[in-house]
Amino acid sequence: MAGTETVLLYNFNDPQKLRNMKMVFLKMGIRMRTVTPDMYMEPVGALARLKGYELSHIPYEGSGFDDEMMVMNGFSSARLDELLRQLRRNKVPKIPLKAVVTAHNAAWTSLELHSELTKEHQMMTHGPIMDAVIYKGNGTFALEKRKIPTIQQPTDAIVKVTLTSICTSDLHIKHGHVPKAVPGIVVGHEIVGEIVQLGNCVSGLSVGDRVAVNVETFCGECFFCQRGFVNNCTNENGGWALGCRIDGGQAQYVRVPLAQNGLTKIPDSVTDEQAIFTGDILSTGYWGAKISEIKPDDIIVVIGAGPTGICAMKCAALYHPAHIIAVDIDQRRLDLIKNEHIADVTINSQSQSVKQAILEITDGRGADVVIEAAGGKNTFQMAWEIARPNAIVTVIALYDEDQVLPLPQMYGKNLTFKTGGVDACNCREILDLIADGRLDTTCLITHRFDLKDAMAAYDLFESHRDGVMKVVLKP
Ligand SMILES: NC(=O)c1ccc[n+]([C@@H]2O[C@H](COP(=O)([O-])OP(=O)(O)OC[C@H]3O[C@@H](n4cnc5c(N)ncnc54)[C@H](O)[C@@H]3O)[C@@H](O)[C@H]2O)c1
Ligand SMILES: [Zn+2]
Ligand SMILES: [Zn+2]
Numbered sequence: 246m247a248g249t250e251t252v253l254l255y256n257f258n259d260p261q262k263l264r265n266m267k268m269v270f271l272k273m274g275i276r277m278r279t280v281t282p283d284m285y286m287e288p289v290g291a292l293a294r295l296k297g298y299e300l301s302h303i304p305y306e307g308s309g310f311d312d313e314m315m316v317m318n319g320f321s322s323a324r325l326d327e328l329l330r331q332l333r334r335n336k337v338p339k340i341p342l343k344a345v346v347t348a349h350n351a352a353w354t355s356l357e358l359h360s361e362l363t364k365e366h367q368m369m370t371h372g373p374i375m376d377a378v379i380y381k382g383n384g385t386f387a388l389e390k391r392k393i394p395t396i397q398q399p400t401d402a403i404v405k406v407t408l409t410s411i412c413t414s415d416l417h418i419k420h421g422h423v424p425k426a427v428p429g430i431v432v433g434h435e436i437v438g439e440i441v442q443l444g445n446c447v448s449g450l451s452v453g454d455r456v457a458v459n460v461e462t463f464c465g466e467c468f469f470c471q472r473g474f475v476n477n478c479t480n481e482n483g484g485w486a487l488g489c490r491i492d493g494g495q496a497q498y499v500r501v502p503l504a505q506n507g508l509t510k511i512p513d514s515v516t517d518e519q520a521i522f523t524g525d526i527l528s529t530g531y532w533g534a535k536i537s538e539i540k541p542d543d544i545i546v547v548i549g550a551g552p553t554g555i556c557a558m559k560c561a562a563l564y565h566p567a568h569i570i571a572v573d574i575d576q577r578r579l580d581l582i583k584n585e586h587i588a589d590v591t592i593n594s595q596s597q598s599v600k601q602a603i604l605e606i607t608d609g610r611g612a613d614v615v616i617e618a619a620g621g622k623n624t625f626q627m628a629w630e631i632a633r634p635n636a637i638v639t640v641i642a643l644y645d646e647d648q649v650l651p652l653p654q655m656y657g658k659n660l661t662f663k664t665g666g667v668d669a670c671n672c673r674e675i676l677d678l679i680a681d682g683r684l685d686t687t688c689l690i691t692h693r694f695d696l697k698d699a700m701a702a703y704d705l706f707e708s709h710r711d712g713v714m715k716v717v718l719k720p
Contacts, residue, residue, distance in 0.1 A: 376720070377496035378699045382428035386419055388699050391431060394492060394500035399446035402504030404438040404458060408517040409494045409696070410717045411435075411706045412525060413551065414643075418489065419703075422645060426489050433495030434460045434488035435525045437517045440508070447504045456508040457523040457676060458494060458501055461669045462486045465506045475506075476666045485666065495699060497720040509672040512680040519679050521717060522556065522686050528669035530556025533641045535671075536663050537614045539564035546570045546603060546612040547588070548628055549619030549642060550578040552689050552715050557616050557641065558587050559684060566614075570606065572599055572627070573619070577712045585688050594627070603631040610634075617642050625649075632660055640664040689715040696720040 377391040394403060412435055418426040436458035443452060450456070462482040463475035470478050478484055482502045487493045492500065501507045511520045534557055539545060543566040547554050550573035558569050571588035573579050579591040592602050603612055611633030617624055620642030626649070632638050638660055650662075678684040691714045694702040702716045 375497040376696050376699075377431040377492075378433060378696075378703075380418055380426060380428055380430055380432050382421075384420055386415075386432065386700070386703060388697065391492075391496060393498045396442055396444050397500065398502060399444035400503050400505065401444045402440050402447055402450065402501045402508060403442040404436065404456060404494070404499050404501055404508070405441045406436055406438040406494050406497055406499055406720045407455075408438075408521050408717055408719060409433050409436045409496075410521055410690075410715055411495075411702060413553070415488070415495075415703075416707055417643070423489060427491075430488070430490070431492035431494070431496050431499070432488045433493040433499075434458075434485070435521055436487075436494030436499060437511065437520050437523075438494070438499070440504075441498070443504065449505060450508055450510070454508075455511040455517075457511055457520045457672055458487070458499070459507045459509070459669050459672055460485055460487065460525040460528065461507075461667070462501075462503050463506050463670070464503055473670055474668050475670045476668045495696065495718060497696070506670075509676055511676060515676060515680050518687050518690055518717065519685065520676060522552070522689065522715075523672050523675050523679070524669060525667075526553045526556045527560070527675050527684070527686060528671060529553055529641055529667040530558070530560040531671050531675055532667045532669065533557045533616050533618070533639055534560035534564065537561070537616060537637050537639045539566050539614055541565045542567045543613035544568045544570065544607050545614045545616065546572060546631055547616045547618055548572045548624050549617065549621075550575065550582055550591075551618065553641065554616070554618035555582065555587055555689060555714075556686060557618050558582070559686060561614075561616070562587075563678070563683065568606065570603065570612070574621075575709075578714070581688070581712075581714070599627055600631050607633065612636060615639070620644050622646075629655055629658075629660060629662075632658070634658045635660070637661045637663060641667070690717050692716045694718050 375391055375393050376388055379387050379389045379391070381387050396403060411433075414423070414434070415432050417423050418432060438456060438458065440450060440452050440454045440456055443450060461475055461478070461484055462480065463470050463478035464480040464483065465471075465475075467479045467483070469475065476484055480503065482491065487499070487501070487507075488495070491502070509523065511517075530553060537545075539561055541564065543564075545558075545561050545566045545568065547558050547561065547569065550571045554571070554573070558571060561569055568590060569588040570590040570592060571579060571582045572592045572594050574593060574595045576593055579593055582588050583591055590602075590606065592599055604610075607613075612631050613633060613636055615628045615632045615636060615638045617628040617638065617640045624642065625640065625644070628638050628640065634657070640662065641664075675684065691712060692702070692705060694716060696718045699718055702718060705711065705713055706716045
């Protein structure tokens with residue numbers, strides 16, 4: 246049984262309230278230590294339960310969202326009632342007594358629990374306590390210590406990152422090709438993790454849920470969201486904000502705004518590595534294939550056998566086209582595609598004429614659908630040149646330079662061009678396909694690093710050494 250010490254965990258920022266409460270405890274002769282978790286009351290509860298403490302919840306009227314406290318001790322209910330009465334009398338009525346933790350495991354004293362919780366909370370809430378990859382501007386990233394993020398809006402969630410990865414777009418930020426990227430932010434937008442705190446306006450999700458984080462933040466209510474065009478959501482954080490305009494997930498924790506739309510529960514049977522690409526490149530591949538209006542018997546060409554191109558091939562395959570043809574200049578990537586049976590035909594555009602090869606395969610017509618996922622100097626031109634008349638050409642690549650659309654040359658070809666940034670609102674469908682075994686992108690993960698070695702991971706990813714395709718980071 247715990248001794249007479251009381252551990253008070255408080256979660257409110259009003260120093261006057263704390264002083265009032267300390268007075269009450271003092272007057273009642275309760276020895277008190279305070280731990281200041283600021284937040285994360287739920288994990289504290291979970292930890293306490295794990296350590297063999299019993300939580301008895303006390304209903305409390307008007308429980309404020311960020312005004313919570315928890316008392317841990319072997320309190321009798323009479324003593325607790327008295328405490329509540331005293332607290333109210335001393336004008337601290339808004340503080341809910343969230344729970345009383347009764348020590349019933351003889352091996353644990355409240356002191357031990359206290360030190361355990363303090364350690365945990367030191368890690369979670371105090372000072373510069375998490376590692377994060379920071380965009381420093383001027384072409385540099387650095388691993389620095391950052392404060393754990395906290396809920397800022399009732400629509401936010403805090404996610405404990407269990408796996409994150411490096412995306413080509415992170416390199417675009419690093420090299421200053423993303424004008425809206427804000428120096429000083431934590432980068433990273435491919436994230437899976439566990440919810441550790443939820444704002445009180447988020448429904449359908451719970452603390453403890455394993456979730457995939459969407460690269461895009463969207464409100465679900467504006468003109469564009471209602472039409473599924475979430476990339477153009479008009480909310481201030483709408484579109485690609487995480488790891489670009491606001492802190493992202495190459496860290497131990499991330500704050501996700503508009504969490505109800507931005508987080509999707511991961512089925513139990515799906516691992517973090519299976520789910521990691523859901524919110525970004527898999528969403529892009531899924532969206533790219535969807536807007537390409539693929540029909541059975543179509544011949545599809547995907548230019549670019551990078552992670553995004555491969556996701557597009559895998560999602561195109563869901564429509565059962567006659568053939569998927571992969572084009573790249575990197576033979577190792579084409580070999581991977583061949584070995585993993587991701588495409589039926591691979592073409593190395595450095596050693597072969599792509600146009601010639603496509604015309605041969607398609608009886609001189611050209612491809613029914615071309616998805617351009619390379620973003621190379623000549624790949625936009627290649628895309629429309631290898632397309633058959635009336636084909637759909639979908640451009641998901643991002644170019645560093647302007648591209649030329651020589652309409653006189655393609656006159657009469659009657660092409661449909663589709664372009665843009667992903668409308669990433671199909672994460673549920675994607676995770677269900679993964680759970681059903683119909684979509685698997687784990688072969689993209691070629692390297693695994695600890696988050697603390699993120700700089701070495703970036704070095705490898707950027708250099709294209711060792712056949713690197715995707716690098717995941719474990720916080
Ligand atoms: N539209 C979106 O929302 C969205 C989302 C994610 C990524 N992207 C973009 O998709 C593109 C691909 O992303 P990724 O992560 O796969 O990048 P990546 O750089 O790993 O892959 C690009 C591939 O294209 C190949 N390539 C380059 N030049 C070529 C050429 N001239 N001919 C043939 N192949 C060539 C490269 O060898 C590489 O394998 C990038 O431009 C990225 O910014 C767009
Ligand atoms: Zn990305
Ligand atoms: Zn919106």
